[in-house]
Structure formats: C-alpha cells, structure tokens
Amino acid sequence: MKKLLFALLHAAGVTRLAAWRNRRRVVFLCYHGVTERTTRAAHDPHGIHVPAPLFERQLDYLVSRYRVIPLSEYLAARREGRRLPPYCAVLTFDDGFRNFLTAAAPRLAARRLPASLFVITDKTADEDDAGNDSAAHDALRWSPADDLTHLSWSELRALAREHGFEIGSHTCSHSRLPSLTPAETERELRDSFAAVALLAGEGAPALSYPKGDYSSVLARLARSVGYACAVTVDGGANDPAHTDPFALGRHLIGDRDDRAAFAVRVSGVRDSLARLRAACRRLFPAAARQPRAEVRLRAGGTTEHY
Numbered sequence: 282m283k284k285l286l287f288a289l290l291h292a293a294g295v296t297r298l299a300a301w302r303n304r305r306r307v308v309f310l311c312y313h314g315v316t317e318r319t320t321r322a323a324h325d326p327h328g329i330h331v332p333a334p335l336f337e338r339q340l341d342y343l344v345s346r347y348r349v350i351p352l353s354e355y356l357a358a359r360r361e362g363r364r365l366p367p368y369c370a371v372l373t374f375d376d377g378f379r380n381f382l383t384a385a386a387p388r389l390a391a392r393r394l395p396a397s398l399f400v401i402t403d404k405t406a407d408e409d410d411a412g413n414d415s416a417a418h419d420a421l422r423w424s425p426a427d428d429l430t431h432l433s434w435s436e437l438r439a440l441a442r443e444h445g446f447e448i449g450s451h452t453c454s455h456s457r458l459p460s461l462t463p464a465e466t467e468r469e470l471r472d473s474f475a476a477v478a479l480l481a482g483e484g485a486p487a488l489s490y491p492k493g494d495y496s497s498v499l500a501r502l503a504r505s506v507g508y509a510c511a512v513t514v515d516g517g518a519n520d521p522a523h524t525d526p527f528a529l530g531r532h533l534i535g536d537r538d539d540r541a542a543f544a545v546r547v548s549g550v551r552d553s554l555a556r557l558r559a560a561c562r563r564l565f566p567a568a569a570r571q572p573r574a575e576v577r578l579r580a581g582g583t584t585e586h587y
C-alpha cells in the first residue's frame with residue numbers, strides 16, 4: 282500500500298516538486314550497511330543492510346539529480362557563510378560494518394562520491410585482530426560475515442587516508458545516551474572522540490547520536506567535547522544557515538527503498554507526510570491509535586537499530 286502511494290506520488294511529479302522546494306537545503310542520508318545478499322538475513326530484521334544492486338540504483342539516482350558533497354564541505358559552507366549550489370546531498374553510514382569496505386566503498390569510489398562513517402569505537406577491531414592491511418587490496422571481496430563484523434582501525438585508516446572517507450564517532454558502546462549517567466555519557470563522547478580524532482585529519486570529527494536519541498544537554502556536551510557537529514535521524518533536509526549543527530537531520534534508508542520510495546524520502550515528501558500525520562493526530566487525538574514512538578519509527582524509517 283505504502284509502495285503504491287510512493288509510486289503514485291513519484292509518477293505524479295510530487296517528488297520533483299518537493300525536491301525543487303527543498304533545493305537550497307542539503308539532504309542527509311543515513312545508511313548502515315550494503316550487502317551482496319539477495320534476501321534479507323535473519324540477523325537483519327529491520328533491513329538496515331541495503332542490497333548492492335539497489336544501492337547502486339540509489340547512488341545513480343543521486344548522481345543524476347544531486348551533487349553529493351562531504352559533510353566537511355557542508356560545515357565549511359556554514360562556517361564561511363557561503364551558499365552551496367542547489368540540490369546537495371551528504372551520505373553517512375552508521376555503525377562501521379565491514380561491508381562498508383567490501384560492498385559500499387567500491388560503488389561510492391566508482392562514482393567518486395564522498396561519505397562519512399560513524400564508528401562504534403569499542404567494536405572497532407585492533408590491528409592484530411583484523412590481520413593485514415586488507416583495505417589496500419583491490420580484490421577485496423564481500424563475505425556474509427561482513428554484514429555482522431566491524432571495520433578495524435587499519436581499515437578505517439586506509440578508507441580515510443587513501444579514499445577520503447570521513448570518520449566520525451558513534452560513541453564507544455552505542456548505548457542510548459539519555460539512559461546513562463552524566464559521567465558515563467561524557468566518557469562515551471570523550472573517549473570515542475579521542476579515538477576517531479586520530480583519523481579525522483585537520484578537522485574535528487562529527488558525532489552520530491546512537492539510536493538518534495539526543496537532547497539540548499547532549500548537544501551542548503558534544504559541542505564542549507570538541508565535535509564539529511552531530512547528526513540525528515529526525516528528517517533529513519538541513520539548511521547551513523539555520524539548522525543547528527548539533528541536531529542535523531538525516532533520512533534513514535532501508536533495504537526496501539526502491540526508486541520511488543527513495544525519491545519520496547530524498548525529496549522530503551516523506552517528512553511532509555509524517556508532519557501531516559502528526560498534525561492530524563493533534564487535531565483528532567481520539568483517532569490516534571498508536572503510541573508516538575511507534576508512529577515515529579514508521580514515519581522516520583525502516584529501522585529501529587540506527
């Protein structure tokens with residue numbers, strides 16, 4: 282049903298119109314992994330690993346309509362008060378799954394597209410555990426284990442230095458930050474910052490809030506630790522001049538986002554529909570049958586993993 286609605290909206294040109302209206306805002310997309318599997322795996326109930334052919338179609342859609350820029354370019358434009366060209370997009374990948382290296386990176390590199398990776402530093406393997414500098418080998422092939430395991434520090438170094446991917450923090454343990462004590466929260470932000478700062482080059486690293494949970498207190502703490510910005514999973518169109526850099530929105534992309542669904546999400550139509558639904562709920566509270574969190578999950582994306 283939802284697929285049909287998206288197909289109709291796309292065919293009717295609604296996505297094109299919405300994309301035009303949002304052309305001055307920068308679209309941020311949140312991926313987790315890219316897989317060579319042809320069907321969703323049992324360990325991926327929420328569909329966070331996008332099949333490679335679908336990922337390629339999504340990238341080609343972006344290439345045909347958007348200019349994909351590094352997150353650092355968005356931040357530089359904001360800092361310098363510089364206006365970016367219309368139809369810009371930023372690609373991000375959360376959790377640091379190894380399939381970024383074996384399935385996503387080659388497809389991004391083939392199109393010369395930049396991306397940011399947000400890694401969970403406690404899950405990032407030490408050099409010895411990961412074996413040799415496998416990132417340097419062109420023949421590196423995806424294996425099913427790559428959808429479950431995480432990149433090593435040496436692989437991240439190669440991705441950053443040799444391929445220009447930007448590495449940020451997704452905290453140390455991927456815990457819901459609002460559920461931790463202030464001291465634990467600060468340690469999560471500081472220790473992961475120190476670990477990824479070594480890979481961030483000259484600029485300060487960015488932060489991705491685990492599960493998208495954030496607050497003004499967390500945003501202030503992230504800023505004081507030294508992060509350049511922080512990304513959420515609320516919406517996905519950001520205005521360099523107006524959006525709080527510590528509450529940057531992202532559109533979640535899942536494994537069922539065909540061309541129409543992807544276009545609806547990227548254009549901002551999906552957000553508009555979610556806002557419309559929220560407004561209806563406020564106007565007609567008796568008709569609201571689901572708890573807010575569940576509605577947000579369905580409106581915001583295919584995954585609760587983040």
Ligand SMILES: [Zn+2]
Pocket residue numbers: 375376451455491492586587
């Ligand atoms: Zn995550």
